[in-house]
Structures are given as structure tokens and as C-alpha cells.
Amino acid sequence: MKKNNYHNSSVNIESGNKFQGDTAIGENAQIIKNTHIVDNSKNYEVDADDVTFLKKVSPYLINNYGKEKVGIIAAISLIASIITILSLVNPVISGEKAIPFLPTIPQDYNTLVIGIFFILILIGVTFLNAVYYHSSTKCKKCNQDFAYEPFGKVKVRDIDTVDGTRRTTTKTYKCKFCGDIDKRTTNTLIEKEN
Structure with missing residues (x-):
């Protein structure tokens, strides 16, 4: 210097x-x-996330069952999926279970239990994303539900640092009712591999 x-x-x-x-x-x-x-930053644009599925499912779930019920179902499904998979891997060791309060599922039912696990995970994640989509698309100005929609391209800026690449992502949303513009920026560090 x-x-x-x-x-x-x-x-x-x-x-x-x-x-x-x-x-x-x-x-x-x-x-x-x-x-x-x-x-020496890299600036580029990418397409907005495809939210077509959430755009259809979230209003249906929230309008018919309410945000609280959908959130509770999401939590119960995710907890049940964890219990299900832990029950599957709860072998009997030296005559005792690894996790005493969980049942041990016989190997004959492994395929069924794995299927139930994936169904519970799918329900939990879908319902949780529906709640998040509802919260993130409510207009700050006119207070309408499911108002914000992606507007334009997503702008990404990568800067190489000693620790890795610092990525700044800016997404723009526009209210379909009042035209309010909402810019959301997130910063992440993509660490270098050793």
C-alpha cells in the first residue's frame, strides 16, 4: 500500500x-x-424461480384450511417422518434397542416404512413451503394475500474473497394489485474447497 x-x-x-x-x-x-x-466482481442475471406449483397449491391450502392449520400439519408431518425413519434404523443391539422409546420395525416392512417416510416428508415440505409462500407474497403496501409475483430477472453478483465467493442475489417482486415493487437481497458465502 x-x-x-x-x-x-x-x-x-x-x-x-x-x-x-x-x-x-x-x-x-x-x-x-x-x-x-x-x-473484479462477476455480475449476471438468471431466471426467477419457478413457483407455478406453489402458486396453485398455497392459495388452495391457506384459503381452505388456514395458515395455522397448514403450519401445524407441516410440523406434525416432519416430526412423524423423523420418528418413522428412526424406527427403521432402531436395531436391537445386545438385546436392547438403540433408542428405547421407539419401536423396532421388522425388516419385512422396510419398503413400506421408507414409502411412508417419503410421503410424510413430501407433505411436510409442501405444507411448510405453502406457509412460507403465503407470508412472502403478502403485499406490504395494500396488504393483499398472494400479491407479489417475480418481476424481471434475478440479479447475481459474485465477488471472490480469501474465504470463498461472496454471492449477493437480488430478486424483484411486483404486486399484481397495487404495483408495489419489493426488492429482496440475500448474501451468502460459498466457501472454498480445501
């Missing part, structure tokens, strides 16, 4: 760096317009 002659702060200048916006340079600074900063 190189210290400048005007302040104690320093600026790290590497190849490829450019400055953007109004920039002042020198003792008798002049404003430089329309310059750019390049930070």
Missing part, C-alpha cells in the same frame, strides 16, 4: 481498479465525472 501526500490514509491500487462517481484528486481537487470502479 502506498501512502498519499495529503492524508495519513492509504489506498491500495491494483491493476484493473477504476473509480466510479464523482472523484476528487489532488490538493486543488477537481471533480471528475462518470468514472468507474471495477472490483
Whole structure:
């Protein structure tokens, strides 16, 4: 890093760096317009998530049974699926069960138990996603249910760091009733493999 002659702060200048916006340079600074900063980020657009299934199922479930009941069914299904799979893998060791309060299911029923497990998981995840979809699509302005719909492309920005790739995803939603725009940004770190 190189210290400048005007302040104690320093600026790290590497190849490829450019400055953007109004920039002042020198003792008798002049404003430089329309310059750019390049930070070696990758900016691209991807298609919005396909929510066709949730768009049909969520209103049906929420309108007919209510958000609370759908959430309770989701929780019960997920807990029951965990109990089901643990019962399947609860072998008798030295005459004692690994998990004493769960039944041990005979091997003849393994296929049936695995089928029940997958059905319970499917119900739990679907109902949980229906509740989440209802909450995330309620308009903040007009308060209508199932109002926000994906609008435009999803913008993604990846910046390589020492720890991995820092990904910023910006999704835009538009209310189909009042036209309110809602931008949602998420940040994730994709860690480097050792």
C-alpha cells in the first residue's frame, strides 16, 4: 500500500481498479465525472424461480384450511417422518434397542416404512413451503394475500474473497394489485474447497 501526500490514509491500487462517481484528486481537487470502479466482481442475471406449483397449491391450502392449520400439519408431518425413519434404523443391539422409546420395525416392512417416510416428508415440505409462500407474497403496501409475483430477472453478483465467493442475489417482486415493487437481497458465502 502506498501512502498519499495529503492524508495519513492509504489506498491500495491494483491493476484493473477504476473509480466510479464523482472523484476528487489532488490538493486543488477537481471533480471528475462518470468514472468507474471495477472490483473484479462477476455480475449476471438468471431466471426467477419457478413457483407455478406453489402458486396453485398455497392459495388452495391457506384459503381452505388456514395458515395455522397448514403450519401445524407441516410440523406434525416432519416430526412423524423423523420418528418413522428412526424406527427403521432402531436395531436391537445386545438385546436392547438403540433408542428405547421407539419401536423396532421388522425388516419385512422396510419398503413400506421408507414409502411412508417419503410421503410424510413430501407433505411436510409442501405444507411448510405453502406457509412460507403465503407470508412472502403478502403485499406490504395494500396488504393483499398472494400479491407479489417475480418481476424481471434475478440479479447475481459474485465477488471472490480469501474465504470463498461472496454471492449477493437480488430478486424483484411486483404486486399484481397495487404495483408495489419489493426488492429482496440475500448474501451468502460459498466457501472454498480445501
